[in-house]
Amino acid sequence: FQTVIATQDQWDEMLQIKGIVVIDVYRAWCGPCKAVMNLFRKLRIDFSDDNMLHFAVAEADSVETLKPFRRSCEPVFLFCVHGKILAMVKGVNAPLITKTVTELVQEEREIAAGEKERAEVLINQILMHKSHYFSPFSEVLTYSVGIIKPDDVLAGRVEEIKKKIRDAGFDIKAAEERMLTEEQIRVFYARNKDEPDFDAFVKFMMSGPCHVLIISKLEATDAIPQWKELHKTSESGEPEEPAKVPAVTETESLVNLCDVQDSVEDASRQLAFFFPNFHINAEHAERTLAIIRPTLLKERRDSIMQRIKDDGFQIAMQKEIILSEEQVRTFYSEHVNQDYFPALLEQMTSGPTLVLALTRENAVSHWRNLLGPKTLEKAKENPESLRAQYAFENIPINQLHGSSTLSDAQKELEFFFPEEQTLALIKPEAAKTHKDEIMNKVKEAGFNISKIKEQALTREMAAQIYKDHQGKPFFEELVNCMTEGPSVIMVLSKENAVEEWRNLMGPADPEEAKKTCPESIRAQFAHDILSNAVHGSSN
Structure with a gap:
């Protein structure tokens, strides 16, 4: 029941399908996600009367449009409605997938019944919000957050834009590809909330992955970032011809590259919002x-x-x-x-x-x-x-x-907040599939890894670690999870290390973690509440 997409032409054909297409984007080495097959079958049956819900699998390695997903090590699900990607879910998050499908089907029903108009993402709406520039940073504002929008990401222009930013004398301290939530978009673009078609713009920004950057300028200049509208709507209501991205020199503005804040306060807030574990090392x-x-x-x-x-x-x-x-x-x-x-x-x-x-x-x-x-x-x-x-x-x-x-x-x-040491352990399943990604998150969070080794735990060792759970119904299954292969065992050092590590891990239940701490390790890499990626000391 899933259409196979293995070429760019097949992807383009898929975009012509009327209705909703749920696309499982996978890497060639791992194949389509088997964990969602039963869920997709159930959704297909639940919404069979509407005849509008379709399913597909797409190999990211052979479809040029899906190039941004070739580095992903987790399942990615795209939701296409009448040829436009309107939503994305990373990871096997069954409740969120079900919620997204249900909301899209309901919206299509309302449109079909004439109760609602389809929100078009028009080119002039995109240009209105993507045609800003920022001038060089002042001495005080050393860091800012910038966003490269979904159309540029899916068009494969991220590296080109980043190069132009660097060529203009700016430095990129961090970069992450993310699917922004509605809250993040509305907070970042709060100053534009009263502009016409802002809701349509928010929907456009949720249509695919964005690239979020931390941009810095070390030398002093005369101004902090200023947002400028480069494309204005003429009196006839038609947008002016969009400017091409120029070759940027040190004295030119960074035109049409990405959106940033226009004040020190906004920049500081957005750094905390998008990169809570980023540590500023600037002079001031x-x-x-x-x-x-x-x-x-x-x-x-x-x-x-x-x-x-x-x-x-x-x-x-x-x-x-x-x-x-x-x-x-x-x-x-x-x-x-x-x-x-x-x-x-x-x-x-x-x-x-x-x-x-x-x-x-x-x-x-x-x-x-x-x-x-x-x-x-x-x-x-x-x-x-x-x-x-x-x-x-x-x-x-x-x-x-x-x-x-x-x-x-x-x-x-x-x-x-004295410097502390805490035990951290990457559990066998996560160590096998997500070791490097978890280690990167540990380092990005500012932990020093004092000691590290890979070792398969014996049943006695696992039972000792979880002795507080002995006698509970899930104890044997927990021990089995912990002894099915090598674990990565670390001693982490940092100020307030115990609490900081527990915050980075997130809630024990990955479903709760996805709702309350979506950037946590367990939200991103846990399989279930027993095989929940990592373990840490409680005190």
Whole structure:
């Protein structure tokens, strides 16, 4: 029931099919995905009355259009509607595949019934949003996120565009091919939300993989990125002739290459949004410690966290803890003899505290300036300060802490986030199929691999690792999964290593991981809840 696509001509013929085509894109060495066959058969039966749902398999290695998927080591499913790729699912995510098919079928039913018009991705709508340029970076803005759109990716122009960016004197620090979510697109292009046809543009951006870049400019210049519309709609309503991508020189703008932010704050937010594990090494980038005290954390957590992100900070590390009296006295040792210390001690031990390592350019001074004066009386004279905005009438202690100097920040960060070591293990199935990809994610997350070896666990070793699960119904099956082949065993070192590794792994259930932590290892590489790619120490 699946049409076989093995050439570019067959792909072009597939685009002529009316209705919805679900395409399993595979590599020649692994073949089509067998795990979804029963699901596809069920969907075909469920929607047989509509006679609009079709299935195909396409070999990426022999279809030029599918060249961007030739490096993928996981199944990729494309959803084509009347010749346009409108959605993509990476990995065998049955709930998401079912949801996508159901929504597309429902939309086609509504269009057929005249209840809804088909959202066309017109060439002028694409040009409206792809014809921007950015000028060179200022001394302060060292990094920014850029996006190369789906049509350029599918046309195989990524390397050409990246070369032009480099030729213009910019550096590309990181690059990832991604299928952007609707949320990511709407956040990145938030400044364009009121433009005509913005919803159609969002749909276009979800039609295929994008290339997301971290772009840097090291030398100082006169301006930060500025978005410029190069193609305007004439009075007749027709778009002007699109400009060709020029050969870029050092003094020319980067025309029509990719979209970037237009401010330092936007750039910092988008770095955290798209590359949460990217560590800025620029001259002006700093880390500082921030503490959200118990009352504020309990009453207005979401508000203060959003404010931190809105002010351009990346959260490099975080830890929610209940401090002991001894810890408070040690951390605030220079304040112990002050009149206000008993109130500070009472507040700091009254419940969970959130400790953050914040990163951005000039992080220490920027955070201190946002906080305002330490005493509430003086802070209230500056109503725009965070300490004034997040004060509580019945509590005499301000609710936010920030390091005073770079040296203080280093000491305070070491107090809460000392360098730790943790055990990490890539389980047999993942070690066999995704070892290199997982190792890359470990390195990109900033871990040092202190020790590493490949070893097949004995049943005794596996039983010891999972002794807390002994006696549970799944215990024997778990032990079997852990002993079916060699595992990669590592000792990882990093500040806050235990918690950082657990965050990188994601939830134990890969289905939950896909929903809540889609960039985590388990979301991307786990097979099921037992064979869930990786293991880590819990404390």
